Amino acid sequence: MENKEALEALREEVMESIKYKMNDRDDEGRIEFSLEEVDSLKVLDSIIKETLRISGGVFMVRGIAEDTWFEMNDGQKYFLRKGDKVAMYPPAIHRDPEIFENPDEYKFDRFVDRKFYKNGKEVKTPILSFGSLCPGKKYAITQAKWFLLSLVHTFDIELCEGEKTELDVHYYGHEILPPTNEVQMRYRLRKEHENLIFV
Ligand code: HEM
Numbered sequence: 246m247e248n249k250e251a252l253e254a255l256r257e258e259v260m261e262s263i264k265y266k267m268n269d270r271d272d273e274g275r276i277e278f279s280l281e282e283v284d285s286l287k288v289l290d291s292i293i294k295e296t297l298r299i300s301g302g303v304f305m306v307r308g309i310a311e312d313t314w315f316e317m318n319d320g321q322k323y324f325l326r327k328g329d330k331v332a333m334y335p336p337a338i339h340r341d342p343e344i345f346e347n348p349d350e351y352k353f354d355r356f357v358d359r360k361f362y363k364n365g366k367e368v369k370t371p372i373l374s375f376g377s378l379c380p381g382k383k384y385a386i387t388q389a390k391w392f393l394l395s396l397v398h399t400f401d402i403e404l405c406e407g408e409k410t411e412l413d414v415h416y417y418g419h420e421i422l423p424p425t426n427e428v429q430m431r432y433r434l435r436k437e438h439e440n441l442i443f444v
Pocket residue numbers: 303305306374375376377378379380381382384385420421
């Protein structure tokens with residue numbers, strides 16, 4: 246909400262996609278959106294990824310099942326003993342300046358038509374907030390996308406004067422960092438909004 250440019254770019258993308266669906270309504274006059282259509286919105290996708298990049302604070306832990314030599318890209322080797330636990334820390338990757346330019350900056354369109362590289366190799370999954378094992382990943386991301394899409398289409402929203410918050414760094418290690426405090430906002434139903442439904 247603080248980032249008016251992001252809000253406007255998202256609203257423009259959503260309105261543009263609705264424009265082409267005006268004649269594509271269900272029996273109750275609602276405009277239908279499929280999963281594929283929601284996923285095709287590049288600004289929406291980028292906003293979600295950038296938010297996960299900047300606010301993901303998770304540790305992922307793995308148990309070592311058998312004695313293993315683990316070799317890094319630079320050739321350095323580590324001996325992992327059976328029974329050890331290893332923690333991986335996605336925020337270190339999410340804020341790696343070799344992968345992301347100005348990593349501490351929130352850039353809503355960072356992921357629009359972009360690939361990321363480290364040491365000349367493409368980083369295929371630069372966002373690791375869900376780890377590799379989370380079975381709820383697609384569900385959670387789709388829900389967040391649908392919420393944002395419906396919100397910017399249906400309401401004008403803005404922060405009340407002087408309202409501010411930031412990520413609560415005390416929660417590093419616990420998935421997504423919550424805000425340090427609540428904020429007051431204004432919202433108003435938009436006159437030209439349509440009734441949308443996710444099918
Ligand atoms: C924003 C929402 C969510 C975030 C950030 C999140 C994040 C994570 C992370 C980081 C892990 C550990 C993955 C790993 O170690 O590789 C995990 C595991 C898991 N998540 Fe999620 N998750 C979310 C939503 C959900 C939802 C909606 C469900 C269920 C519908 C779910 C079910 C699970 C389960 C069952 C595991 C354990 C998987 C295993 O250890 O085999 N999560 N999640």
